[in-house]
Amino acid sequence: MTQLIFSGKEIAPAKINLSLKVLELRSDNYHNLESLMVTVDLCDQLSLFLYKSDKSSWRVSSDRSDLPQNENNIAYKAARAFFKWYEINPDSYSLNLEIVKNIPSQAGLGGGSADAAATLRLLERAFFADDNFEAMPLSYMAHEIGADVPYCYTSGTCFVRGIGDIIEEFPAFPQLPLILFKPPTSISTKHAFAALNAESKANKPVNRSSFKIKYSEIIAEKSYSDFSLLLENSFLPNVKQSYPKINDYMNALTETKSPFVSLSGTGPTLFALYEENADVDVIAKSLSKKFPETLVFKNKIVGQDSLK
Structure with a gap:
C-alpha cells in the first residue's frame, strides 16, 4: 500500500563567495576556510512527493540529463542524512524528488549544495509541520552531505569558517x-x-x-x-x-x-x-x-x- 502524505515545493538559491580564503589542511583531510558569503536570486526549484509505503522506492529526477538521478545526487544524499539523523526508517517511505535546474553545475555557485539544503527544508516541513523540532547540526550537514550545505541551509550574509560548519551572521549586504x-x-x-x-x-x-x-x-x-x-x-x-x-x-x-x-x-x-x-x-x-x-x-x- 502506498499513500501520499506530503507534497511541496522549495526554491534553492545560489550563493557567491565574496571572499574565500583557504587555510591549513586538517587531520581529517578537510581544509579550514574563511569565506564571506551571500545569497543571490538565481534559483533551482525542487518538488518533493513523500509516500508512506510498504515497498520503499527513492527516486530523483531532473530536467538536466547531466545531473545524477540516483544516490550519487547530493539531494538524495541529503535525504538519506535526514532520515539517519532523525532515526526515521527509510524503508517505510517512498520519495520522489524533482529538480528543475537553473544554477549551472561545477560553477562555484553551490548549486548542488543549494538543492541539498532545499531537500532538508522540504523534509522538515513533511515531518515537523508544527516547527517543533531541533534542526540538524551544521557540523553533521558539513561532514555527511557537503561543506557548502550549512551555509545554503542558513543563507543570507554570513562569515563562514571551519569546513563550512561555523557560521556567523554578518550585517546584511545591500541587495545590489x-x-x-x-x-x-x-x-x-x-x-x-x-x-x-x-x-x-x-x-x-x-x-x-x-x-x-x-x-x-x-x-x-x-x-x-x-x-x-x-x-x-x-x-x-x-x-x-x-x-x-x-x-x-x-x-x-x-x-x-x-x-x-x-x-x-x-x-x-x-x-x-x-x-x-x-x-x-x-x-x-x-x-x-x-x-x-x-x-x-x-x-x-x-x-x-x-x-x-
Missing part, C-alpha cells in the same frame, strides 16, 4: 544588482583544493573584528571598489594560470564600470557587483553578444527574508 559570468569550462572542487595544498599552509586567519569593521564601513559609505582591498579568493591565481582567458573576462567585466569583480568559490564563475541604478539588462546583453561562448546571468543579492 550583479552579473554572474560563467565561462565555458568546469572546475572540479577536489582538484582545485588539491592544487592549493602547499600554498594554503602559509595563509593565516583574518582578524574577524577588524574585518567586520572595515566591511561595515564600506557598506555604509557605499565605497564598493574598496572591497578589492579587503576581499580575496585563494583560488583566483591558480584559475588565472590554468585558464588564461579568465583575465580577458575579468577585464571586460571591469570595463562595464563594476566596482568589484572576483571569482566565486573554486570558479570558474565570475561575479561583478554594480551600483543600485546600474542598467544590468544592457550590460548582460552586451556581454552575451561579445562572449557568446559564456553564460551570463543578471541577478541581485538577496537577504533571508526575500527567500520566504
